[in-house]
Amino acid sequence: MDKIVYSPIGRIISPFKEAKGTPIQPTAEGTARGKIELFPEYIEGIKDLDGFSHLILLYHFHKAGEASLIVKPFLENEVHGIFAVRAPSRPNPIGLSIVRLLKIEENILHVADLDILDGTPLLDIKPYVPEFDRRDNVKIGWLGKNVDKLSNTKDDGRFL
């Protein structure tokens, strides 16, 4: 199938300068704050975004190591398929995080609950809408036995 080509619409400005030490998911360190710098040519696209409290960010894992179909994720000592984990070393290294929108100043979006590396190229912003994005009665497979350890887990550099 044909290649698909995207261009970044902005970049993440974050206190996390390297993978090692970065929280592995936003909820693991809910207080981390940062900014989204939207490139000025896209500013029309954020009209009315300030009415939403949470944003879905899609971004390119620019520091991901080579793609691997089998990985040993954080929280775990066994290997799993890459599509059953959230690690960055994916065939298409697209990251997804839900952040809290604090305020918008021109083309700068101030956000909280950040778990993204500084300088990460941003691909898309979508409003988080519980009616579309929230599910109940969810089974989480291998993660079930580990998910309570999340809040103490940081990146140890294994996906560099």
Add this chain to the structure above:
Amino acid sequence: MDKIVYSPIGRIISPFKEAKGTPIQPTAEGTARGKIELFPEYIEGIKDLDGFSHLILLYHFHKAGEASLIVKPFLENEVHGIFAVRAPSRPNPIGLSIVRLLKIEENILHVADLDILDGTPLLDIKPYVPEFDRRDNVKIGWLGKNVDKLSNTKDDGRFL
């Protein structure tokens, strides 16, 4: 910033053959079933995915019209910025849907709650994990007054 190049990992097999008439979000027609055909070279990557009940699919809106920063979305008669809506005509036309995983047969994933067009190129599969992906106390801006109409709303072809 540099271009980012991805390659599809599979494609969606869906009862929705054209945009017009397709539910605009999965929860709007929760019963639609379909399949994900994962290209055989990626099959190792779904090891242990069968333990999860819900999947996040990222895909390329291959039928999206030209990108537009201001759009009049479904459910609405006013224009909003493209990043404040979920319409496909985005600068980087990446779609996001959460589907229910029914069963896996070799490289075919049977899913429900589908809202994706037949033939859509798939970019990534991630496990849906409430601890990462679910938020409470959410404000949904302009959508607030319309979201209850979702279950009766289908695509009218406006983003072709």
